[in-house]
Amino acid sequence: MVLQGIRTILMWLFVTVILLLIVLLPRGNPQVDPAMSRVDQVKQYEESITTFSWKDYGDNISSIVTYAWENKSLGTTKYTHSVEYEVWRYVKKSLWLIIPSFIISAVVGLLKGVYDFNVKTRRYDPLGKPTTVFFLSVPDFFLLLFIQVAIITLSSYGLPHISLYGSEQASNKIVSIIFLSIYPTFYIARLTFASLEQQASQDYIRTAMSKGTGKRKIVWRHMLSNCWLSIISHLNTIMLYILSNLFVVELITSYRGAAYSFYKALSVRSTFAIGADQSIQTALVIEFIVVFTTIVMLTQIVSKIATGIMLQRGGMDEA
């Protein structure tokens, strides 16, 4: 287990370094000679911005490393805060979304999967598997837009005002958490259902039933303890999905969090003059990358530890 942990950390280090090397790729020298004609200026600009030079690349890397080494910081942002302060401020806000939606999708998803399994023999139960399939196939951004429009429209018919945009109020957080956890919840639900279904025909179930164990106890005690492993192995996928979707949700709900400011720090202007630099806010981007990959790494380590505990306990379950 310790070995696996070390391997995960080494892998994390490798991936982060690769990503940072991509970010630090040189973005060219934007200077143009204003004495030249417009056409020549454009030509020179385009060429100097798209030609790759190893020297620039080396300079880029060495300057940021030496700066970080000497100042123990990556500098200040355009709002004159230190980069670390700003990153932490936004990450804190985003963690308020990431952690609850992660927990909600795991717990509610599990319950939903068990529910789907329990009602699968009923002829008509719209709350059962059909809902799960619905939420898995319909893109969640459609639901997101739909809910937003519905709330805005309904508020003119007397629905109390619900703040949908921003990050200050509790309702902003709640709405964003719901948006973020829709898809992962049903993903886990389908996983749990499939895992339960797989075991339904196994012999130990028949044994348990012949000994007079109630259905509820069979499902919760015996079958679920065999499901944990497959659910835990998908926690990483869930986290990746939440982080991906965080960009969409934060942008649509104007929630100023880590994904939003990462997006802003990374984007280049869509209108630019010749001579303007194409640079991004490298320091911010670097730290956000480290934070995001660290979140994924922590998820992986937690799921590795959980798997280890499960495997150790093995067949010695008290039941």
Added chain:
Amino acid sequence: MKRNRQLKIGIGFLVFLILLAFVGPYLPFVDQELETKGMLQAEDGEMLIPPFPPSGEYWFGSDHLGRDIVSRLIIGTKEVLVVVLSVVLIRYIVAVPLGLSSYYYRSANRLLQFLNQVLSFVPVIFIVLLLINMPYLIYSEYRAVWMILILALVEVGRVADVILKQTVEISQKPYIETAIVSGNSPMQILRRYFFPQLFPQVAVNFTLDISRVMFLIGQLGLIHVFIRHKLESLPTMAPAFKMVNTSHAWPVLFKQATYDIFISPWIPFSGAVAITLFVVGFYVLGNGIRNYYEKKQSYL
């Protein structure tokens, strides 16, 4: 096929989509030129400025330039289909050989595992965002091609892994042993015994992947990452450029979604509806194909 409703709906949807892409633009109610309108006079004499809300003339309303959204959606269908299909095709052209060879060769297997471990640290949108803002890509004439390649290659590892697992599962079945005993060469085994079993599974995953890619492209549209753009010169003193969207692909309707949602919700909404239908349609088709083959196998 008798009781397979999902397959019927899925195939119906596919036919509809292809017709829409190729015949749709010539339908009488489609405005092929996508005429822009500055103003419109309502029946009671009131002047309207675009975007026009949905009405008898504009079924889904119009965009900010007064262009009919239904026409935009229909004209954009072909582009959407081409982009999504090429992403998935490229992905499978790389992933199927990779998955199969990692069953036969240990080095390919190592490569695949490594690739998947690396990608298990980074969300897909993350990689796309990192690469797309490079000046090399912004200026490249082939930006759309690069975008498609990036979208295709980010998930090659996942697809190859699925194919590897399916191959391993097939290889454990008894009839493979029979094939070996009866003197088939490895190539023959692959062709006669693996492919017929693998093909339906690949077909199902391929269809489901089409739906996933559309989903991803929709998400990217919401965060203003589009497949195509053009640099247009601005009439300013100092030379300047603007990135302009010339495409009519559906996600482009999301361009101002956060702003449109208050005053003209029909614009992002009709894009979302089109994308949702596409995603659900291929999802249903994929499940239909799966049911078709599963049933066939159980009758054997």
